[in-house]
Amino acid sequence: MDITSLGGERAAPFEPTFASAAESYLKHGGEERYLAPIVAYFGDRPLKTIYPFDIKAMAEALYPSQSNATRNRQAVTPARAVLMHGYDRGWCNFIRVRRFKEEKPKRRKPATAVWLHAFSRQCDKDGLEHLAAIVLFMASTGARISEAIALRWDEVDLTARTALLLKTKTSTNSMRYLTDEVARRLRGLKEGNSSTDRVFRYSNRHSVNERIRAVCDRADIPYKPPHTCGRHTFASTAIELGMDVKTTMIAGDWRSSSVFLETYVTPRGTPGRVVADRMNVHDFGDI
Template sequence: MPLESYKHKTSSNLWIKGWVEFEGARIAGPYRCSSGSPTKAGAENWIAAETKYQRHKHMVGEEAAQTFSDAVLIYNANTKTARQLLPIDREIGATPLTKITGKLLKSLGPKMKPLASTDTWWREIVTPARAVINNAHELKGTPAIKVRQYSSNERVAQDTRRKKASRVTRTPSDRDWVAAFCKVADPHNAAMLRLMFETAARIDQAVSMTPIDVDEEKCQVWLKAQKGHAAGWVKVSKEMMADLMALPKKFTRNPRTGKLLEQRVFGYNSSTSYNNRWKTICKKAGIPYLSAHAAGRHGFFTELVVRLNVNPIDAAEAGRWSDASLPMRVYAHPETDEASLREHFRTKPVQHKNSKQPKPRKKKGNTDD
């Protein structure tokens, strides 16, 4: 029988059973496996992708069937990653996975985004493509791939070509900046800034918080997984918790239709929707605009380590960095004026006066025998 989904006794996901057929003949199976999805639509997508793959393989052979496009079909991509994969698939979709190398993936950057930085190439092209290929390796046994990072020389060369630095030095927030911001900000934006400054939460973690992510009794908030770090509860100060509990209810809206969506603590539905509001607040407060990342994580680590002399290892753990050397290298910003440092090295040492006593002069005349 053709592939079909069914409810498994011990799994929340729908399972698949049956055969893949082509012109009345069985060409792959029998199947007895999870679709990886709890919904009927998800299971049907799995069946469609597997059927297409097996029929293609049956007609053109194993190697030709295992193309990048085939790997994309069996990759469970979120909306953001799917948008990134579409132009990549147009470039190398028909390429067999056995022919794709790290060098090939890195060469897509200059072709697809000639004015972007190497960091953008890595984040938006190499990383999603590599994930697709390695996912196919786990599911289908196709070759895995490792890609070496762009070198510093490659980064500098690209920055020179586009006449723009890719790694701009960030200015961290401090207590005075936070106080000025909060003085004119609405309660939701003020509380969001204080939360990020106090916990080093990322903007996406902050805007994703819903009322159930706030535990008043234990004085903690739930931050979702981000950048390879697991989700978990994070302690906050009593003052911070009081601010969170005092916030009026606020629902997000669909930016296109205006339809009310889920309730979120700070009322934003994406990690970029705060920008315009923050620029207005900063202008009104008479302070320079800082991004949420600079005001939050950069401000958090600089405040603890540079200004308060907290042990970097303790600060890194509090900010959920697994390696203390990373925030010391990226998030700790020096605040001593360069000119004052130079004063420690006097170029013209003070010349001390000669302390030797003058030799006594001999008296003229006869001397005693």
């Protein structure tokens, strides 16, 4: 029976909008980060009227002076996720949104053994034992600065020489193993601390970064931010010492081999010359 024959009005058909699709996306476990300004931008615009050009226009409007990498991460990717959710629900057609072309950032050179020695020596001279310890800890375990700052004494076992990083960036706990020098420095820092105290005392990455810069100036060595003198140095040093890629990735809690090789591993010297010199151990002419 047609409801209009009874004097009623036919209900208007449901018209999915970007806002309603975003609400459904979040309700079903979608990522909320960066989404609010995009929802505000598109609002109640029907989902089926949004095309790839509109997504890029939105990214440029929200982030006019930011890099293409920022636009991709904070605008294109979350908007595309909402549209894909809408497609999965049958609310719009499938559309392919191309990312902005990104320029590869200039890669900083990781810290060498000489740099780490000069840095820790200056820290010792300045009475900054916690700063020396956190940098050497990151450089020898691959820990991120956020993980190192969050480390508490009850997560450190100096007898077994281990440190348990809780809920890292990959959302799992990760066990790291301490070198003799790092274990020795931590023993010197532990006295008088409770099990719940922060191992390195710092509460945010900015204070660590500021002190690293100041020490580099006093030691007359190139400035290297925490990620460079820590995680980058760990990866490059491990590979240089002969560790295979898989072992190094597991030790430093990397999941993507492409990210690991393209971002973190820096060849030392001239790669072709290094390989040629290593091959000199073989004399193929006498075989």
